[in-house]
Amino acid sequence: GESVGLHLPTLSVQEGDNSIINCAYSNSASDYFIWYKQESGKGPQFIIDIRSNMDKRQGQRVTVLLNKTVKHLSLQIAATQPGDSAVYFCAETYYGGATNKLIFGTGTLLAVQP
Amino acid sequence: DAMVIQNPRYQVTQFGKPVTLSCSQTLNHNVMYWYQQKSSQAPKLLFHYYDKDFNNEADTPDNFQSRRPNTSFCFLDIRSPGLGDAAMYLCATSRKSSQTGTYEQYFGPGTRLTVT
Numbered sequence: 030g031e032s033v034g035l036h037l038p039t040l041s042v043q044e045g046d047n048s049i050i051n052c053a054y055s056n057s058a059s060d061y062f063i064w065y066k067q068e069s070g071k072g073p074q075f076i077i078d079i080r081s082n083m084d085k086r087q088g089q090r091v092t093v094l095l096n097k098t099v100k101h102l103s104l105q106i107a108a109t110q111p112g113d114s115a116v117y118f119c120a121e122t123y124y125g126g127a128t129n130k131l132i133f134g135t136g137t138l139l140a141v142q143p
Numbered sequence: 144d145a146m147v148i149q150n151p152r153y154q155v156t157q158f159g160k161p162v163t164l165s166c167s168q169t170l171n172h173n174v175m176y177w178y179q180q181k182s183s184q185a186p187k188l189l190f191h192y193y194d195k196d197f198n199n200e201a202d203t204p205d206n207f208q209s210r211r212p213n214t215s216f217c218f219l220d221i222r223s224p225g226l227g228d229a230a231m232y233l234c235a236t237s238r239k240s241s242q243t244g245t246y247e248q249y250f251g252p253g254t255r256l257t258v259t
Contacts, residue, residue: 072250
């Protein structure tokens with residue numbers, strides 16, 4: 030069968046609280062970053078992206094922060110809801126590339142307690 | 144709705160028996176990707192097509208092949224599946240946005256492959 034998987038880092042939050050998921054990226058040349066949400070049994074779903082010429086971008090209930098100095102990315106989810114429970118992946122790529130091949134980070138499991 | 148479709152959603156194959164997974168898209172995107180995702184791990188790119196041009200990742204085993212007969216369809220062939228090939232296989236598509244210049248990838252639901 031399938032090889033034993035790694036244990037994902039887990040963030041457990043109460044419904045209504047704010048969540049912060051962190052990610053360290055590897056390539057200094059990467060200049061475009063995306064956060065994906067993956068629910069159990071489904072493919073990753075785009076949440077929000079940011080280019081390296083920005084350090085913050087806001088969406089609906091989500092904010093992405095980028096710190097290029099330390100190669101760190103974070104996703105903030107405001108007023109976390111049970112439907113936010115999923116695995117969250119950051120991905121890095123090169124904006125000017127021909128096809129934007131993604132390199133995914135490890136992933137964080139967000140567990141929202143009602 | 145425009146989407147990325149993967150069939151079957153669950154596939155069981157025997158050790159060493161060739162298996163083909165399929166992906167189709169109604170988005171008319173020119174780039175299609177295949178990823179392998181093992182339990183509790185991130186998706187790992189196997190290869191991608193830019194139009195008809197095939198681009199293999201350096202560490203993708205020769206056991207994995209792909210075909211793209213037209214824009215809409217892409218197949219993943221595993222010539223001799225081993226137990227270590229059991230995983231979720233994700234197909235994705237993208238096209239460069241004329242507005243943003245980015246390639247947003249749209250993922251299918253995946254095919255979970257079991258090797259017995």
